[in-house]
Amino acid sequence: MEKKIHASSFDEIIDRHWPLGVKKTRQRIEIYRVLYSAKEPLSAAQIFQALLDTKSSESYAFSTVYRNLLAFEKAGILVKNILSTEDNALYELKNETHRHYAVCLKCHRKFPISTCPLHHIAGDIEKTLPGFKVTGHQLEIYGYCPDCADISAEPAPVSLS
Amino acid sequence: MEKKIHASSFDEIIDRHWPLGVKKTRQRIEIYRVLYSAKEPLSAAQIFQALLDTKSSESYAFSTVYRNLLAFEKAGILVKNILSTEDNALYELKNETHRHYAVCLKCHRKFPISTCPLHHIAGDIEKTLPGFKVTGHQLEIYGYCPDCADISAEPAPVSLS
Protein backbone atom coordinates (compact mmCIF):
# COMPACT_ATOMS: atom_id res chain seq x y z
CA MET A 1 0.00 0.00 0.00
CA GLU A 2 1.12 3.42 -0.90
CA LYS A 3 0.88 4.29 2.77
CA LYS A 4 3.51 4.23 5.25
CA ILE A 5 6.02 6.71 6.04
CA HIS A 6 5.99 5.17 9.35
CA ALA A 7 2.24 5.04 9.64
CA SER A 8 0.50 3.96 12.82
CA SER A 9 1.29 0.43 13.85
CA PHE A 10 -1.86 -0.69 15.60
CA ASP A 11 -4.36 0.81 13.18
CA GLU A 12 -2.67 -1.09 10.41
CA ILE A 13 -2.71 -4.28 12.36
CA ILE A 14 -6.38 -3.84 13.05
CA ASP A 15 -7.09 -3.17 9.39
CA ARG A 16 -5.11 -6.17 8.32
CA HIS A 17 -6.71 -8.60 10.76
CA TRP A 18 -10.23 -7.33 11.19
CA PRO A 19 -12.75 -9.98 10.22
CA LEU A 20 -15.17 -9.27 7.40
CA GLY A 21 -18.73 -8.58 8.42
CA VAL A 22 -17.89 -7.59 11.97
CA LYS A 23 -18.83 -4.02 12.76
CA LYS A 24 -15.98 -1.93 14.15
CA THR A 25 -16.95 -0.41 17.45
CA ARG A 26 -14.87 1.34 20.04
CA GLN A 27 -15.36 -1.55 22.48
CA ARG A 28 -14.42 -4.23 19.98
CA ILE A 29 -11.28 -2.45 18.96
CA GLU A 30 -10.19 -2.08 22.56
CA ILE A 31 -10.92 -5.71 23.31
CA TYR A 32 -8.89 -6.69 20.29
CA ARG A 33 -6.06 -4.51 21.46
CA VAL A 34 -6.03 -6.15 24.87
CA LEU A 35 -6.02 -9.63 23.35
CA TYR A 36 -3.38 -8.65 20.85
CA SER A 37 -0.95 -7.44 23.45
CA ALA A 38 -1.56 -10.32 25.85
CA LYS A 39 1.23 -12.81 26.31
CA GLU A 40 -1.05 -15.63 27.34
CA PRO A 41 -4.74 -16.58 27.20
CA LEU A 42 -6.90 -14.21 29.23
CA SER A 43 -10.16 -14.64 31.10
CA ALA A 44 -13.14 -12.41 30.43
CA ALA A 45 -12.55 -10.80 33.80
CA GLN A 46 -8.93 -10.04 32.97
CA ILE A 47 -9.95 -8.50 29.68
CA PHE A 48 -12.63 -6.42 31.34
CA GLN A 49 -10.16 -5.21 33.94
CA ALA A 50 -7.62 -4.35 31.29
CA LEU A 51 -10.21 -2.23 29.53
CA LEU A 52 -10.93 -0.32 32.69
CA ASP A 53 -7.25 0.14 33.39
CA THR A 54 -6.30 1.58 30.05
CA LYS A 55 -9.42 3.60 29.31
CA SER A 56 -10.94 4.26 32.64
CA SER A 57 -12.70 7.31 31.32
CA GLU A 58 -14.84 5.26 28.98
CA SER A 59 -17.54 2.82 29.88
CA TYR A 60 -17.54 -0.90 29.37
CA ALA A 61 -20.02 -3.59 30.26
CA PHE A 62 -19.11 -7.11 31.17
CA SER A 63 -21.75 -8.45 28.85
CA THR A 64 -20.20 -6.57 25.97
CA VAL A 65 -16.94 -8.36 26.57
CA TYR A 66 -18.65 -11.75 26.49
CA ARG A 67 -20.74 -10.91 23.47
CA ASN A 68 -17.73 -9.74 21.53
CA LEU A 69 -15.55 -12.65 22.48
CA LEU A 70 -18.30 -14.80 21.05
CA ALA A 71 -18.43 -12.61 17.95
CA PHE A 72 -14.67 -12.95 17.48
CA GLU A 73 -14.91 -16.68 17.96
CA LYS A 74 -17.64 -16.99 15.38
CA ALA A 75 -15.63 -14.82 13.03
CA GLY A 76 -12.81 -17.27 13.43
CA ILE A 77 -10.12 -15.03 14.88
CA LEU A 78 -10.29 -16.20 18.49
CA VAL A 79 -10.04 -19.44 20.42
CA LYS A 80 -11.83 -20.18 23.65
CA ASN A 81 -10.09 -22.60 26.00
CA ILE A 82 -11.42 -24.25 29.11
CA LEU A 83 -8.72 -25.69 31.33
CA SER A 84 -9.40 -28.15 34.10
CA THR A 85 -7.35 -26.01 36.41
CA GLU A 86 -9.33 -22.82 35.92
CA ASP A 87 -12.94 -22.22 36.77
CA ASN A 88 -13.45 -19.91 33.86
CA ALA A 89 -12.77 -19.81 30.15
CA LEU A 90 -9.62 -18.31 28.62
CA TYR A 91 -9.48 -16.49 25.32
CA GLU A 92 -6.68 -16.03 22.84
CA LEU A 93 -6.35 -14.56 19.35
CA LYS A 94 -5.87 -17.14 16.68
CA ASN A 95 -3.94 -15.31 14.02
CA GLU A 96 -0.39 -16.11 14.94
CA THR A 97 1.15 -19.52 15.30
CA HIS A 98 -0.88 -22.38 16.70
CA ARG A 99 0.22 -23.22 20.23
CA HIS A 100 -0.40 -25.42 23.22
CA TYR A 101 0.51 -24.81 26.83
CA ALA A 102 2.02 -26.56 29.79
CA VAL A 103 0.04 -25.45 32.81
CA CYS A 104 1.46 -25.40 36.32
CA LEU A 105 -0.96 -26.97 38.76
CA LYS A 106 0.34 -24.81 41.56
CA CYS A 107 0.93 -21.29 40.26
CA HIS A 108 -1.36 -21.69 37.25
CA ARG A 109 1.10 -20.07 34.87
CA LYS A 110 0.96 -21.23 31.28
CA PHE A 111 4.12 -22.02 29.34
CA PRO A 112 3.82 -22.33 25.58
CA ILE A 113 5.22 -25.49 24.08
CA SER A 114 6.42 -25.53 20.54
CA THR A 115 5.17 -28.82 19.16
CA CYS A 116 1.71 -29.81 18.14
CA PRO A 117 1.07 -33.54 17.99
CA LEU A 118 -1.92 -33.43 15.71
CA HIS A 119 -0.06 -34.87 12.75
CA HIS A 120 0.86 -37.87 14.85
CA ILE A 121 -2.78 -38.72 15.50
CA ALA A 122 -4.40 -37.58 12.30
CA GLY A 123 -3.60 -40.81 10.52
CA ASP A 124 -4.78 -42.88 13.42
CA ILE A 125 -8.12 -41.12 13.51
CA GLU A 126 -8.60 -41.74 9.81
CA LYS A 127 -8.18 -45.41 10.52
CA THR A 128 -10.10 -45.71 13.76
CA LEU A 129 -12.93 -43.37 12.88
CA PRO A 130 -13.34 -43.38 9.13
CA GLY A 131 -15.51 -40.49 8.07
CA PHE A 132 -14.79 -38.31 11.09
CA LYS A 133 -13.96 -34.81 9.88
CA VAL A 134 -11.43 -33.18 12.19
CA THR A 135 -11.76 -29.42 12.49
CA GLY A 136 -9.71 -28.68 15.58
CA HIS A 137 -8.24 -29.95 18.79
CA GLN A 138 -7.13 -28.95 22.23
CA LEU A 139 -4.20 -30.12 24.28
CA GLU A 140 -2.80 -29.14 27.61
CA ILE A 141 0.02 -30.54 29.62
CA TYR A 142 -0.37 -30.46 33.39
CA GLY A 143 2.41 -30.55 35.90
CA TYR A 144 4.65 -28.43 38.05
CA CYS A 145 6.84 -25.66 36.72
CA PRO A 146 10.48 -25.45 37.79
CA ASP A 147 9.67 -22.87 40.47
CA CYS A 148 6.87 -24.88 42.02
CA ALA A 149 8.41 -28.33 41.58
CA ASP A 150 11.18 -27.51 44.03
CA ILE A 151 8.99 -26.72 46.95
CA SER A 152 8.15 -30.32 47.58
CA ALA A 153 5.08 -29.50 49.67
CA GLU A 154 2.74 -30.29 46.84
CA PRO A 155 -0.87 -30.23 47.88
CA ALA A 156 -2.74 -33.35 46.73
CA PRO A 157 -1.50 -33.66 43.14
CA VAL A 158 -4.87 -34.70 41.69
CA SER A 159 -2.98 -36.28 38.84
CA LEU A 160 -4.87 -36.06 35.60
CA SER A 161 -4.32 -38.64 32.93
CA MET B 1 -24.18 -60.48 55.62
CA GLU B 2 -22.98 -63.86 54.61
CA LYS B 3 -20.84 -64.22 51.56
CA LYS B 4 -22.00 -65.94 48.42
CA ILE B 5 -20.53 -69.10 47.07
CA HIS B 6 -20.39 -67.73 43.62
CA ALA B 7 -18.94 -64.53 45.02
CA SER B 8 -20.46 -61.52 43.34
CA SER B 9 -18.51 -59.92 40.58
CA PHE B 10 -19.12 -56.30 41.47
CA ASP B 11 -18.30 -56.61 45.13
CA GLU B 12 -15.00 -58.08 44.15
CA ILE B 13 -14.36 -55.30 41.71
CA ILE B 14 -15.17 -52.75 44.36
CA ASP B 15 -12.85 -54.42 46.83
CA ARG B 16 -10.07 -54.59 44.32
CA HIS B 17 -10.31 -50.96 43.22
CA TRP B 18 -11.48 -49.12 46.29
CA PRO B 19 -9.00 -46.41 47.25
CA LEU B 20 -7.36 -46.57 50.62
CA GLY B 21 -8.59 -44.12 53.20
CA VAL B 22 -11.93 -43.51 51.52
CA LYS B 23 -14.85 -44.51 53.66
CA LYS B 24 -17.25 -46.89 51.97
CA THR B 25 -20.75 -45.51 52.02
CA ARG B 26 -23.86 -46.63 50.20
CA GLN B 27 -23.81 -43.49 48.06
CA ARG B 28 -20.16 -43.79 47.12
CA ILE B 29 -20.54 -47.40 46.11
CA GLU B 30 -23.51 -46.59 43.91
CA ILE B 31 -21.69 -43.67 42.30
CA TYR B 32 -18.77 -45.94 41.63
CA ARG B 33 -21.08 -48.49 40.09
CA VAL B 34 -22.57 -45.90 37.74
CA LEU B 35 -19.15 -44.69 36.66
CA TYR B 36 -17.90 -48.22 36.27
CA SER B 37 -20.65 -49.24 33.93
CA ALA B 38 -20.57 -46.04 31.88
CA LYS B 39 -19.28 -46.27 28.35
CA GLU B 40 -18.21 -42.65 28.19
CA PRO B 41 -17.49 -39.74 30.53
CA LEU B 42 -20.58 -38.64 32.45
CA SER B 43 -21.73 -35.33 33.84
CA ALA B 44 -22.68 -34.93 37.48
CA ALA B 45 -26.30 -34.59 36.37
CA GLN B 46 -26.15 -37.83 34.41
CA ILE B 47 -24.67 -39.63 37.38
CA PHE B 48 -27.31 -38.22 39.70
CA GLN B 49 -30.07 -39.27 37.33
CA ALA B 50 -28.61 -42.75 37.02
CA LEU B 51 -28.68 -43.08 40.80
CA LEU B 52 -32.33 -42.14 40.90
CA ASP B 53 -33.14 -44.51 38.06
CA THR B 54 -31.55 -47.58 39.57
CA LYS B 55 -32.34 -47.02 43.21
CA SER B 56 -35.29 -44.72 43.22
CA SER B 57 -36.29 -45.92 46.65
CA GLU B 58 -33.19 -44.48 48.24
CA SER B 59 -32.27 -40.86 48.65
CA TYR B 60 -29.46 -39.01 47.01
CA ALA B 61 -28.37 -35.41 47.13
CA PHE B 62 -26.74 -33.57 44.29
CA SER B 63 -24.11 -32.22 46.61
CA THR B 64 -23.18 -35.72 47.65
CA VAL B 65 -22.44 -36.57 44.05
CA TYR B 66 -20.17 -33.57 43.68
CA ARG B 67 -18.44 -34.14 46.97
CA ASN B 68 -17.74 -37.74 46.15
CA LEU B 69 -16.55 -37.07 42.65
CA LEU B 70 -14.07 -34.73 44.25
CA ALA B 71 -13.17 -37.38 46.80
CA PHE B 72 -12.57 -39.92 44.03
CA GLU B 73 -10.48 -37.44 42.12
CA LYS B 74 -8.34 -36.69 45.14
CA ALA B 75 -7.99 -40.41 45.75
CA GLY B 76 -6.66 -40.69 42.22
CA ILE B 77 -9.21 -43.04 40.72
CA LEU B 78 -11.19 -40.50 38.69
CA VAL B 79 -10.51 -37.88 36.03
CA LYS B 80 -12.49 -34.71 35.59
CA ASN B 81 -12.65 -33.31 32.07
CA ILE B 82 -13.93 -29.98 30.89
CA LEU B 83 -14.62 -29.88 27.18
CA SER B 84 -15.10 -26.67 25.24
CA THR B 85 -18.23 -28.14 23.75
CA GLU B 86 -19.98 -28.89 27.02
CA ASP B 87 -21.08 -26.42 29.62
CA ASN B 88 -20.39 -28.80 32.45
CA ALA B 89 -17.64 -31.12 33.63
CA LEU B 90 -17.45 -34.80 32.70
CA TYR B 91 -16.15 -37.54 34.94
CA GLU B 92 -14.58 -40.88 34.16
CA LEU B 93 -12.91 -43.62 36.17
CA LYS B 94 -9.19 -43.81 35.69
CA ASN B 95 -8.39 -47.45 36.28
CA GLU B 96 -8.58 -48.89 32.81
CA THR B 97 -6.59 -47.83 29.81
CA HIS B 98 -5.77 -44.19 29.29
CA ARG B 99 -7.87 -42.70 26.51
CA HIS B 100 -8.69 -39.58 24.57
CA TYR B 101 -11.80 -38.74 22.63
CA ALA B 102 -12.88 -37.27 19.34
CA VAL B 103 -15.89 -35.11 20.09
CA CYS B 104 -18.56 -34.36 17.51
CA LEU B 105 -19.38 -30.67 17.50
CA LYS B 106 -22.91 -31.37 16.40
CA CYS B 107 -24.25 -34.40 18.26
CA HIS B 108 -21.70 -34.15 21.09
CA ARG B 109 -20.98 -37.87 21.05
CA LYS B 110 -17.50 -38.88 22.14
CA PHE B 111 -15.52 -41.46 20.22
CA PRO B 112 -12.48 -42.95 21.91
CA ILE B 113 -9.26 -42.82 19.92
CA SER B 114 -6.56 -45.32 20.54
CA THR B 115 -3.38 -43.32 20.42
CA CYS B 116 -1.97 -40.97 22.98
CA PRO B 117 0.60 -38.53 21.66
CA LEU B 118 2.24 -37.72 24.96
CA HIS B 119 5.41 -39.61 24.12
CA HIS B 120 5.81 -37.49 21.04
CA ILE B 121 5.87 -34.29 23.07
CA ALA B 122 7.52 -35.44 26.26
CA GLY B 123 10.98 -35.03 24.83
CA ASP B 124 10.16 -31.65 23.45
CA ILE B 125 8.92 -30.40 26.81
CA GLU B 126 12.12 -31.55 28.45
CA LYS B 127 14.00 -29.39 26.02
CA THR B 128 11.74 -26.35 25.95
CA LEU B 129 10.88 -26.27 29.63
CA PRO B 130 13.71 -27.85 31.55
CA GLY B 131 12.61 -28.62 35.07
CA PHE B 132 8.91 -28.83 34.29
CA LYS B 133 7.51 -31.97 35.91
CA VAL B 134 4.70 -33.39 33.81
CA THR B 135 2.00 -35.18 35.78
CA GLY B 136 -0.80 -35.39 33.27
CA HIS B 137 -2.38 -34.06 30.14
CA GLN B 138 -5.64 -33.62 28.32
CA LEU B 139 -6.41 -33.88 24.65
CA GLU B 140 -9.57 -33.71 22.64
CA ILE B 141 -10.14 -33.78 18.94
CA TYR B 142 -13.05 -31.71 17.64
CA GLY B 143 -14.89 -32.26 14.42
CA TYR B 144 -17.89 -33.89 12.87
CA CYS B 145 -18.69 -37.55 13.16
CA PRO B 146 -19.65 -39.55 10.08
CA ASP B 147 -23.36 -39.18 10.82
CA CYS B 148 -23.22 -35.42 11.25
CA ALA B 149 -20.63 -34.69 8.57
CA ASP B 150 -23.02 -35.79 5.84
CA ILE B 151 -25.74 -33.36 6.61
CA SER B 152 -23.88 -30.43 5.20
CA ALA B 153 -25.99 -27.86 7.00
CA GLU B 154 -23.35 -27.26 9.62
CA PRO B 155 -24.21 -24.43 11.96
CA ALA B 156 -21.33 -21.97 12.39
CA PRO B 157 -18.36 -24.34 12.79
CA VAL B 158 -16.52 -22.22 15.35
CA SER B 159 -13.33 -23.94 14.34
CA LEU B 160 -11.00 -24.41 17.23
CA SER B 161 -7.30 -24.51 16.66
Added chain:
DNA sequence: GATGCAAATGCAAACCATTTGCATTTGCGG
Protein backbone atom coordinates in the same frame (compact mmCIF):
# COMPACT_ATOMS: atom_id res chain seq x y z
C1' DG C 1 -22.63 -56.57 69.93
C1' DA C 2 -22.94 -51.82 71.95
C1' DT C 3 -20.77 -46.93 71.94
C1' DG C 4 -18.70 -42.60 70.42
C1' DC C 5 -16.93 -39.61 67.32
C1' DA C 6 -15.24 -37.98 63.08
C1' DA C 7 -16.64 -38.09 58.56
C1' DA C 8 -20.49 -38.26 55.20
C1' DT C 9 -25.13 -36.94 53.89
C1' DG C 10 -29.34 -34.14 52.69
C1' DC C 11 -31.29 -29.93 52.19
C1' DA C 12 -31.44 -25.30 51.05
C1' DA C 13 -29.11 -21.30 50.34
C1' DA C 14 -25.00 -19.16 48.45
C1' DC C 15 -21.72 -18.53 44.68
C1' DC C 16 -20.09 -16.93 40.47
C1' DA C 17 -19.10 -17.13 35.62
C1' DT C 18 -21.84 -16.47 31.85
C1' DT C 19 -26.20 -15.22 29.40
C1' DT C 20 -30.25 -12.60 28.34
C1' DG C 21 -34.10 -8.90 28.06
C1' DC C 22 -34.79 -4.42 27.10
C1' DA C 23 -34.28 0.45 26.49
C1' DT C 24 -30.76 3.43 24.57
C1' DT C 25 -26.85 4.45 21.63
C1' DT C 26 -23.95 3.97 17.60
C1' DG C 27 -21.78 2.45 13.17
C1' DC C 28 -22.38 2.86 8.58
C1' DG C 29 -24.70 2.43 4.04
C1' DG C 30 -27.61 5.20 1.38
Added chain:
DNA sequence: CCGCAAATGCAAATGGTTTGCATTTGCATC
Protein backbone atom coordinates in the same frame (compact mmCIF):
# COMPACT_ATOMS: atom_id res chain seq x y z
C1' DC D 1 -27.15 14.10 7.12
C1' DC D 2 -30.82 10.09 8.00
C1' DG D 3 -32.49 5.82 9.36
C1' DC D 4 -32.25 1.41 10.88
C1' DA D 5 -30.19 -2.73 12.17
C1' DA D 6 -26.75 -4.01 15.13
C1' DA D 7 -24.15 -3.10 19.40
C1' DT D 8 -24.06 -1.46 24.12
C1' DG D 9 -25.03 -0.87 29.18
C1' DC D 10 -27.44 -2.20 32.94
C1' DA D 11 -29.67 -5.26 35.81
C1' DA D 12 -31.81 -9.39 36.41
C1' DA D 13 -31.86 -14.30 35.31
C1' DT D 14 -29.56 -18.72 34.60
C1' DG D 15 -27.40 -22.92 35.83
C1' DG D 16 -23.63 -25.70 37.21
C1' DT D 17 -21.15 -26.18 41.33
C1' DT D 18 -20.09 -25.25 46.28
C1' DT D 19 -21.02 -24.53 51.11
C1' DG D 20 -23.18 -24.18 55.99
C1' DC D 21 -25.41 -26.71 59.18
C1' DA D 22 -28.16 -30.09 61.49
C1' DT D 23 -28.65 -35.06 61.18
C1' DT D 24 -27.11 -39.67 60.01
C1' DT D 25 -23.74 -43.29 59.39
C1' DG D 26 -19.31 -45.99 58.92
C1' DC D 27 -16.13 -47.98 61.61
C1' DA D 28 -12.70 -48.32 65.22
C1' DT D 29 -12.81 -49.34 70.04
C1' DC D 30 -14.33 -51.32 74.08
